[in-house]
Amino acid sequence: MKINFSTYYKYFLASGMTAAVVSCSNTKFLKEGQMLYTGAEVKIENDSLSKKEKNDLESALKDNLTPKPNSSFLGLRPKLYAYNVTKEPKKQKGLRYWLKYKFGEEPVLLGDVDKEFNKDIIVNYSENKGYFNARAKYDTVSKNKKAKVIYTLNPGGRYLISNVKFPADSSEINKEIRALKDKTLLKTGNPFDLEVIKAERQRIDDGLKNRGFYYFNPDNIIVQADSTVSKKHEVELIVKLKDKTPDLAKDQFTIDKVVVFPNYNLRDAKRGKYSIPMNADSLKGYEYNNIYVVDPDKKFKPRVFDRALYFEKGDLYNRKNHNLSLNRLINLGVFKFVKNEFVVSDSLNHKFDAYYILTPRELQSLRLEALGRTNSANYAGSEVNLNWTQRNFFRGAEQFKASLYGAFDVQIGGPADAENIFRAGANTQLSIPRIVAPFRFNSSSAFVPRTNIQLGYEFQNRTTLYTLNTFSASFGYQWKENIRKEHELKLIDVTYIAPANETPKFIALKEGNPYLTRITERQLIFGPTYSYTYSTTMLPQRNTFYYKGMLDLAGNLTGLISGANVRDGNQKNIFGVPFSQYVKVENDVRFYHKFTEKTSLATRFIAGVAIPYGNSNFIPFSRQFFVGGSNSIRAFRARTLGPGSYDPRTETNTRALFDQAGDVKLELNAEYRANLYKFLNVAAFIDAGNIWLLEDPQNERPGGKFSKNFLSETAVGAGLGLRLDFSILILRLDLAMPLRVPYYEKGDRWTFDKINFGSGAWRRDNLILNIAIGYPF
Structure with a gap:
């Protein structure tokens, strides 16, 4: 590979000159005598402090100084420049107003800096950290209409x-x-x-x-x-x-009575239709396990509150139980507002009554959603969803959800033999706010444990190829130990896939191709699955961490009992369909580091393996791993990469039809994120990884098997992205290009020498635009 360093040198030189011109051009807008404030510097004169102690103190002091200089990016001040070059708008709206006063920044001048005030801040902060004899002074350094203030601190000895x-x-x-x-x-x-x-x-x-x-x-x-x-x-x-x-x-207070108003309506209360007597003796309700429930319409079963509330009559007040009760009531998902009041009932004996005033959400909702989408595999389409939710199905805060959906995806551009996809289906879920089991499950978490029951069906038609019917059902539990740790255990997770139609075209395509044959085989997959999630991303820390591990055990107990062994010719069936038997493990690790309030680094590592045994030679297609696309390796189209060094271009007749799948997955992503303006964010990213096969006895996809050379078969891509963060919606546009292609010849897999932005053919084949909702990780 030959790299033309002289060309890159010209690019860097041009970039440097541009930065210098733009930087200097901001000062020409200053009036006579004005100086642009470029920031503060803090120096500490103390030989007894270690280098780390000095750096920490300097950084903390600098963060407390005001005002902050104009924001910069790679040495430039684009927001200040936008303010300076944009003429005064005639109206408080429009592009000119937005550029000058929304995106742009008014210049921060040296005259805006109160140096005495900042000196006092430095001294006070130092004293608060134990430097009781701290003294500070300041000096101003200026050049070419730019100025900075240097503060010098002599902290003295620390107490x-x-x-x-x-x-x-x-x-x-x-x-x-x-x-x-x-x-x-x-x-x-x-x-x-x-x-x-x-x-x-x-x-x-x-x-x-x-x-x-x-x-x-x-x-x-x-x-x-x-x-x-x-x-x-x-x-x-x-x-x-x-x-x-x-x-x-x-005074120490104890609980006298616990009173629940589960059907309080703030609107009716304002109209005088409904009031709460803050006197437990005058309540018109009923008692259940020492809880007074005022629910004339009996909309809720009282055991809902018995499970959620941690206070009982005679208990010493406890803030932890107070918060637990409120959080559990909120996490039931059936109440819009949850309010708690304590009213002294016996001041002599230090007792008060605990009132829980609950405003229910709308118990039923019907929502119609329509959306359009596109992906990096040249598919564009639309989906329509009709969702119905009942939040108190059996009067015990059970949530029942039912949805109907229809979708189609049409391939735009790309190969001429591409096929379109139509999907339709229905899903139902019943979520019960407790563990339904023959054993007792005690949880002291603020999060309500749930039992989830799901049923689903999907009809998928790949136009002139085949039709699949997929039936699914699951029963399991979901619970959180605390805000960081979450568990989900599906005791049974069943999927049955049956082909309804195979066209002559598809039958001809799969002749002599076992890989294609497996796509439309009848599949029966059942067994337990378990996932564990640990996350600190919700905490206000500079470094946060996320981990999700998943274990899928399909047909294990059944295979063991039946003695199934497909390799010995002893494959077992259920209702005439061979059941799948495998172990699948996947780990997703993410680390986030915040440099400043506007810049951060996000990284992710995924490692997974699926091993068939007993009753199966292969992992079911729907349970294999895939890479590529907007949330994976973005320089390659969705599900077109791998396995290993296998070249999908060899599939001359089928390359546009089927996803590439594997039994082993390794993926690494890194993304630098920066905020430019309120909702506008930018990112620079690099993705690497691939999938591989554990076994390929018939050499169906040459180069696809996992081996000691797997690192040399790793794909690498990089790119830039824009993110429009509107709080309720994050629209993401990522433009990526491949830097390393695993199916090229071994010595020719890095593509730096092939990059040619001036070539339309190169851009068409190598620049991949990913449009997605939300962040990739």
Whole structure:
């Protein structure tokens, strides 16, 4: 492979000159005496701090300084430039107004910077981190109408915690505070840190809330710092209750009565049609397991609330159970608003009643959806869905969903022998908000465990080729341990696939081609499946993680009992159809790193394998792995890549008809994401991976078998993308090109020397536009 470095050098030189011109051109719009503010620099003068401590402190101080300079991208300030070059709009709308005031940024000038204020921020922040003797100064550096401010900090020695005291007295609340001290966040030898002190006050408040002190507040705790009792640069902390803490905050409350209003309507309440008497003795309802339910129309079975609520009469108030109850009521999915109030019923004995005021959602809904779509395999089509939902099917917050759908996909462009696809079907699902089983399942999670029952049917017609009928059914459970961990176990997951028609054209195509024959074989797949998901992506952290593992065990117990062994000629049937027997494992790992509020890196690694045995020689086509397309390796059309180094171009008569499938899958993706303007995001990405076969005894797809040379058969693609994020909808456009093609000759698989953007033929064959909804991962 020969790379013309002189050409690339010209490109880089031209890019650099362009950056310099655009950057300098922003300053020509400044008035006499104005200077463009390019940001602040923080320097720390202290030999006792480590390099990491200095860097962390400098970064934190810089984040607190104001104002922020104009945003830049690769050294350029395109938003500032757009503001400067766009003439003043005559109206507050239109393209010119959008460019100047929505996309554009007004210049941030040196005169906008309050340097004394920033100096005070630096000193105050340093003191809050334990640098009690901090001093700061600043200086301004300017050149070519640009200026930056350099702040220099001399923090002095950092004060460490020498001792932490929790003074004792005879009050009940003091005893509870002292009972919490073993898990204090204030550790001897650690630096003084105001944020840690605030967190300690919150920790104590949380602990007291879980011990009945409903009216307590973190502000009732004071942490005093004394630097006179220890040696230099040490401080003693005293954690105690404020003297002026209200008496109500010192009282432990217990639950007297639990009252539920499950059919509260805010609109009717405003009209005076429906009011809630905050006096449990005057309620007109009924009691169920110590819960008062006010439901005149009996829309809900009372056991729904017995399962969801964690408070009982006589319980000490507990904030954890308080939140658990609210979250479980919300996760039932049947209530639009959930409100909780506590009303003191016996102030002398410190008791209150717990009221749960629930506003139901519309119990039934009917929705018609119509959508258009396109994919990278040159298919365009439409789909229509009719969905009906009943959210209280048996009066126990069971959700029943039924849908009818019809869809068609027509191949536009591409090979002349392409075939169109028509699909129609129906699905039903009953979701019960509890575990239906002969054993007792106790869950202390805020998420309601569910039993799911599903039935489905799909009719698929590939016009002049074949027709398939697919029947599916499943029964299983779904539950979450907490916000991070989720489990889904399908005790039985059944799929039956039966061909209804094979045309003479398809029969001729599959003669002598066992791979095509397997597509329309009768298939009976049943067995348990299990998936586990662990995710921290919902947490406000710089680094977040996502993992999903899936295990599919088809026909395992049946094959074991029946002694099925297809390789010994002992294949077993059920109702005249051989059942599938295999083990399939798939792992999806993702890591997200946030550089700034507007830039991040997302990575994903997928590894999967499916192994047939016993009653099966091959994995059913519908359970194999596929790659390519808008959510996979985007430089290759959907499901056209692989297996291994197999060249799909050899399928002269069938290449447009069938998906390439494999038993092993490896895929790696990386994507740099940046926000340009509100809803407008850009991305640069690279994808790599492939699929392989475990066995290919008849050499149906040469080069497709997994071997020690699998790395040399890895496909690589890269590209750029635009994402229009409208909150409720994310429209994604990714333009990708292949960098490595596994079915080329071994020494010629990298394609850098073949890139030719000026060639229409090259662009047509190599630039793949993916249009999709949502992010790829």
